[in-house]
Amino acid sequence: MPNSDPHLVQQADAVRLFREPEGGAGVAIRATLKRDLVLLMRRRSEVLNPLVFFALVITLFPIGISPDPELLATIAPGLLWVAALLAALLSLDSLFRSDYEDGSLEQLLLSPQPLPALVLAKVAVHWLLTGLPLALMAPILGIMLALPAGSYAVLALSLALGSASLSLIGAIGAALTVGLSRGGVLLSLLVLPLYIPVLIFGAGAVQAAIFGEGVAAHLAILGALLAVALILAPWAIAASLRISING
Template sequence: MAVTERMTTEAADVDTPSVEPQGGLGVAFGATVKRDLVLLLRRRSEVMNPLVFFAIVITLFPIGISPDPELLATIAPGLLWVAALLAALLSLDSLFRADYDDGSLEQLLLTPQPLALLSLAKVAVHWLLTGLPLALMAPVLGIMLALPAGSYAVLALSLALGSASLSLIGAIGAALTVGLSRGGVLLSLLVLPLYIPVLIFGAGAVQAAILGDGVTAHLAILGALLAVALIFAPWAIAASLRISING
């Protein structure tokens, strides 16, 4: 009797196919974000370099130009935005570099999940550790440039929106140059012309806040630029990665 029950149980185990859990797009996106966050937090120097660069540039300008508060307040919007743009650009070259060097990038191309989605996850991590901290630091550094207190919120919001667009656009150039040994200069030449609209409306929003004009139009355009980048940039990044890896 016991032998019969055991044989029946074994037969049932053989006939029943094993079901392996399969993650969806959300699981793949979350896993990629978690992995990149862990890896970048282990390399804290790569995270800190853009922030330190941003702080040093803003600190040196009052010393090198003039301590006059009116002059500093006049140039503050453009100065803060240009420094933030260059700081974000500084970290773009390493966006896909480590994965390319250790072969992880080739494995991403072989996964069943869309490469555009995984690329978007990597860009999201770049914004979380670069763009968002820059947006939060900017009002503090704006005090050194005699920026009026009423423009701090607009400065942080415009940088948060604009830096997300900068990360998405810059990731296209980073994907195109990831296979080059010295692609940093070429990356700058590729993406800087595309950064100009974001720079114009980002600095314009801060300038409008200083003058007391409406800032809604500038922020709306920054949001529209971000929406367009979110739609098209992930697919362009995926295509660029395939070109760089497969030739």
């Protein structure tokens, strides 16, 4: 069907994906992962925008403040974490938006498969294409902020753990605002207060690595926050989607 409307094709794919009972939840989760990965790779701007924003903020900050290495190293942990947090927030509004617009989100809600598992697969794709690249890019940008070499691994690990929590928490806000035409500002107001604990312990882990202190406690708390988010967030996302779609 070379002349088919892409939105109709997406909706037809969603109907087949979420209505097919064969294979159970495992097959549906794998199919959801594959579908979202393919769709996001076709919309590469949504993947690149957070990374470009992250790089631009870190690049411009030394120009606007000071090139002094000692000052930059002092503010680097908080700056890198705040910039990564805001970059991840940029892509959250579109997490369920395209599915809502083409009708496939309604098929997701009508699926016989468990909705929390399916939305967890969608959040996993968001983290793979946003949170993980930000975590891998951060040590490279840390060089521009005179970050000590011994803190690069801690920076990447803390961002990998923390960004997963940010994706899960942010998906709750994205689900609540998916039916609003201009939900981006409301989404930020909803999720930013919930991001504060992740920000504190993530930046604290990097700060501890710079001063040669123990980082295990900070990373353990980040892991605990991620564990709690993995348990509770999928159910909250599913409930939020039902509220947004069904009222």
